[in-house]
Amino acid sequence: xxxxxxxxxxxxxxxxxxxxxxxxxxxxxxxxxxxxxxxxxxxxxxxxxxxxxxxxxxxxxxxxxxxxxxxxxxxxxxxxxxxxxxxxxxxxxxxxxxxxxxxxxxxxxxxxxx
Amino acid sequence: xxxxxxxxxxxxxxxxxxxxxxxxxxxxxxxxxxxxxxxxxxxxxxxxxxxxxxxxxxxxxxxxxxxxxxxxxxxxxxxxxxxxxxxxxxxxxxxxxxxxxxxxxxxxxxxx
Numbered sequence: 001x002x003x004x005x006x007x008x009x010x011x012x013x014x015x016x017x018x019x020x021x022x023x024x025x026x027x028x029x030x031x032x033x034x035x036x037x038x039x040x041x042x043x044x045x046x047x048x049x050x051x052x053x054x055x056x057x058x059x060x061x062x063x064x065x066x067x068x069x070x071x072x073x074x075x076x077x078x079x080x081x082x083x084x085x086x087x088x089x090x091x092x093x094x095x096x097x098x099x100x101x102x103x104x105x106x107x108x109x110x111x112x113x114x
Numbered sequence: 115x116x117x118x119x120x121x122x123x124x125x126x127x128x129x130x131x132x133x134x135x136x137x138x139x140x141x142x143x144x145x146x147x148x149x150x151x152x153x154x155x156x157x158x159x160x161x162x163x164x165x166x167x168x169x170x171x172x173x174x175x176x177x178x179x180x181x182x183x184x185x186x187x188x189x190x191x192x193x194x195x196x197x198x199x200x201x202x203x204x205x206x207x208x209x210x211x212x213x214x215x216x217x218x219x220x221x222x223x224x225x226x
Contacts, residue, residue: 004157031212033214035216040122040219041218041219042203042205042216042217042218042219043158043203043216044216045213045214045215048212048213050212055212056211056212056213058213059213091157091158093157099146099207099209099210099211099212100146100165100207100209102148102160102163103148103150103158103160103214104160105150105157105158105159106157107155107156107157108156108157
């Protein structure tokens with residue numbers, strides 16, 4: 001079956017603009033995660049959904065970042081008033097049950113804020 | 115200050131040799147550990163996992179060793195191939211929660 005799909009694969013935006021990044025998880029996976037990866041570093045946890053609700057959003061850096069998963073499948077990460085420091089690869093992952101299951105990652109969205 | 119993350123630890127091995135990649139994890143409450151492989155332009159890919167009630171687990175050409183006493187994890191790759199060239203991340207999780215924490219990564223170069 002299809003893996004985790006993320007769109008767009010690349011996004012260039014100007015400082016101050018609003019962006020939305022989309023994630024389609026593997027069908028049937030109830031757990032969905034967003035991570036951010038800067039060059040040369042490991043993925044950094046942002047937020048975790050179990051079903052429709054955000055079970056842990058402790059990794060969101062500030063209130064400019066928000067994520068939703070209204071129907072328990074597709075998720076959107078929203079960034080308001082983008083800053084150059086937001087430039088990174090944003091990775092989405094899903095898993096079957098959350099705790100104790102490996103993550104299945106998409107190929108990420110490379111966000112560049114100019 | 116300098117960002118040490120910009121300079122990934124690097125391991126260079128000859129094709130056909132065995133590779134050992136080491137990782138120190140941070141949380142003594144972590145009870146599930148995973149190794150991921152990341153190729154350029156792609157997301158991390160699951161390789162092998164191990165739970166805290168085990169100290170060794172083998173897969174196809176890969177073995178993971180866990181030493182809980184010193185909070186150390188290692189990944190052994192047998193007969194390393196050029197296709198194994200990538201960045202390898204160890205990750206830890208406390209299954210009472212759901213957050214997977216990644217280490218900084220090691221870049222593996224395989225010389226033909």
